[in-house]
Amino acid sequence: xxxxxxxxxxxxxxxxxxxxxxxxxxxxxxxxxxxxxxxxxxxxxxxxxxxxxxxxxxxxxxxxxxxxxxxxxxxxxxxxxxxxxxxxxxxxxxxxxxxxxxxxxxxxxxxxxxxxxxxxxxxxxxxxxxxxxxxxxxxxxxxxxxxxxxxxxxxxxxxxxxxxxxxxxxxxxxxxxxxxxxxxxxxxxxxxxxxxxxxxxxxxxxxxxxxxxxxxxxxxxxxxxxxxxxxxxxxxxxxxxxxxxxxxxxxxxxxxxxxxxxxxxxxxxxxxxxxxxxxx
Amino acid sequence: xxxxxxxxxxxxxxxxxxxxxxxxxxxxxxxxxxxxxxxxxxxxxxxxxxxxxxxxxxxxxxxxxxxxxxxxxxxxxxxxxxxxxxxxxxxxxxxxxxxxxxxxxxxxxxxxxxxxxxxxxxxxxxxxxxxxxxxxxxxxxxxxxxxxxxxxxxxxxxxxxxxxxxxxxxxxxxxxxxxxxxxxxxxxxxxxxxxxxxxxxxxxxxxxxxxxxxxxxxxxxxxxxxxxxxxxxxxxxxxxxxxxxxxxxxxxxxxxxxxxxx
Numbered sequence: 001x002x003x004x005x006x007x008x009x010x011x012x013x014x015x016x017x018x019x020x021x022x023x024x025x026x027x028x029x030x031x032x033x034x035x036x037x038x039x040x041x042x043x044x045x046x047x048x049x050x051x052x053x054x055x056x057x058x059x060x061x062x063x064x065x066x067x068x069x070x071x072x073x074x075x076x077x078x079x080x081x082x083x084x085x086x087x088x089x090x091x092x093x094x095x096x097x098x099x100x101x102x103x104x105x106x107x108x109x110x111x112x113x114x115x116x117x118x119x120x121x122x123x124x125x126x127x128x129x130x131x132x133x134x135x136x137x138x139x140x141x142x143x144x145x146x147x148x149x150x151x152x153x154x155x156x157x158x159x160x161x162x163x164x165x166x167x168x169x170x171x172x173x174x175x176x177x178x179x180x181x182x183x184x185x186x187x188x189x190x191x192x193x194x195x196x197x198x199x200x201x202x203x204x205x206x207x208x209x210x211x212x213x214x215x216x217x218x219x220x221x222x223x224x225x226x227x228x229x230x231x232x233x234x235x236x237x238x239x240x241x242x243x244x245x246x247x248x249x250x251x252x253x254x255x256x257x258x259x260x261x262x263x264x265x266x267x268x269x270x271x272x273x274x275x276x277x278x279x280x
Numbered sequence: 281x282x283x284x285x286x287x288x289x290x291x292x293x294x295x296x297x298x299x300x301x302x303x304x305x306x307x308x309x310x311x312x313x314x315x316x317x318x319x320x321x322x323x324x325x326x327x328x329x330x331x332x333x334x335x336x337x338x339x340x341x342x343x344x345x346x347x348x349x350x351x352x353x354x355x356x357x358x359x360x361x362x363x364x365x366x367x368x369x370x371x372x373x374x375x376x377x378x379x380x381x382x383x384x385x386x387x388x389x390x391x392x393x394x395x396x397x398x399x400x401x402x403x404x405x406x407x408x409x410x411x412x413x414x415x416x417x418x419x420x421x422x423x424x425x426x427x428x429x430x431x432x433x434x435x436x437x438x439x440x441x442x443x444x445x446x447x448x449x450x451x452x453x454x455x456x457x458x459x460x461x462x463x464x465x466x467x468x469x470x471x472x473x474x475x476x477x478x479x480x481x482x483x484x485x486x487x488x489x490x491x492x493x494x495x496x497x498x499x500x501x502x503x504x505x506x507x508x509x510x511x512x513x514x515x516x517x518x519x520x521x522x523x524x525x526x527x528x529x530x531x532x533x534x535x536x537x538x539x540x541x542x
Contacts, residue, residue, distance in 0.1 A: 044457065047457050047460040048460070050460050050461075050464055051460045051463055051464065054464065055463075055467055058467055058468055058471055058472075059471065061471075061472075062471035062472060062476060062477075063325075063329075063471075063476070066472075066476065066477040066481050066482070067325075067329065067333065067476050067477045067481075069477070069481050070333045070334075070336070070346075070477055070481065071329070071332045071333055074332065074333055074334035075332045075333075075334070078332060083332070194307055194309065194310065195309070197310045197313070198309045198310060198313050201313040201314070201316055201317060202313055202316060205316070205317060205320055206320055209320050209321065209323075209324035209325070209328075210320075210323075210324055210328070214324055214325060214328060214329050215324070215328040215329045215331070215332060219328055219331055220328070
């Protein structure tokens with residue numbers, strides 16, 4: 001409402017002072033797409049906050065506190081920390097993956113096919129690549145917001161032993177992006193959503209459960225361990241765990257590079273697929 | 281005459297079951313993959329984290345392995361999941377978007393037939409998942425008692441309870457946004473119904489809240505049957521589940537009667 005009043009008052013419209021965001025968005029047009037999503041989100045944030053923020057915290061309570069009590073009694077520290085501190089970064093990275101995956105399937109199909117909001121965006125001076133980039137950027141921003149809340153609560157529960165834990169927020173966001181970019185690229189060119197629940201159940205769920213999230217990867221059978229190393233989630237979990245436990249080393253650069261490669265390849269396909277689908 | 285009507289009623293509801301079975305034959309992947317979830321959890325938490333947890337005290341005081349503790353809970357969960365997916369998400373989609381029920385009601389089927397048929401289908405789906413899961417458990421040696429033959433009927437009862445309750449809730453949904461609340465009910469039930477850790481791990485007051493949770497009834501029932509520890513208390517769990525399903529069905533029947541009939 002206030003926006004409309006502001007527009008009506010400004011005469012001529014070009015005289016309206018440009019905000020810093022306007023200047024930035026003029027240089028990086030994809031920010032307009034992210035802005036659109038942020039404006040929509042502002043209306044619906046309550047229900048999404050309920051699911052995306054409370055779910056990981058419930059997992060932290062159940063696994064970290066409930067099950068963690070049993071683990072601490074029986075085995076003691078896992079990889080040098082109590083089970084709550086071990087599992088918290090795992091749940092953080094895994095939730096970033098799940099959130100990003102969910103946002104990259106049905107909503108992308110919505111933008112392309114059901115509601116056609118991406119077509120609307122492409123009808124403006126925005127290019128298809130901007131639509132893709134802004135969409136993925138927004139997912140990364142949202143995962144960063146969710147991660148901030150999670151890390152704060154986890155720290156309050158004593159699950160973040162190191163001040164380096166603040167770096168777990170960008171690490172979680174990066175993990176989300178490593179799934180958002182390739183998966184949005186994939187969804188953009190699908191004709192039906194029938195395969196989406198299958199992806200969530202046979203790809204995302206096993207990654208969630210077997211990527212070093214709840215127990216160390218070296219407990220997996222020998223033949224499965226290399227599979228876990230391929231999983232981008234494992235790299236995300238290692239990165240987040242390195243941050244919250246203050247054990248980030250040289251390996252972290254490798255994890256970042258691996259996730260960045262997923263993002264880069266995803267973006268290449270994303271720009272291509274969005275362009276083919278949004279072609280006039 | 282009245283017996284003929286009584287016989288016809290369920291038969292008509294079976295038409296709804298048949299319709300769903302035929303529809304799912306064409307999109308079998310979402311149906312089949314629903315079964316994986318509890319299996320993945322059994323392997324990850326039960327066996328993976330189980331190696332860190334070690335043994336827990338069993339019903340007769342003898343220690344039991346952690347996967348033996350978790351597996352019956354996953355059986356109860358699979359019955360719940362199968363029933364809830366179809367009566368909430370699936371039901372709402374058919375009701376609001378696909379208009380499947382309008383089509384059904386344009387035939388000789390009435391609202392009670394539709395409700396009974398949908399619940400029967402959801403129950404069958406739950407039974408399918410829990411049946412395969414039970415076989416998986418037996419195959420990896422997690423079924424140790426003869427009482428386990430009752431585990432499948434018990435899973436049917438869990439499915440009935442959640443199918444009824446799910447449909448009752450779905451009849452109040454306004455849009456997909458409301459489904460966040462369904463998830464918000466299912467996930468804590470899944471995590472905090474003595475599924476992954478025993479009641480002794482909860483603070484005392486919370487332990488009593490857990491004892492009232494609907495999934496806890498199912499978990500306690502399945503765990504006692506699989507571990508071979510039957511007791512009269514199991515009847516209380518069973519009655520709880522039966523009443524829950526019956527009540528949900530009644531609510532759904534009334535609401536849908538008002539919503540669907542012209």
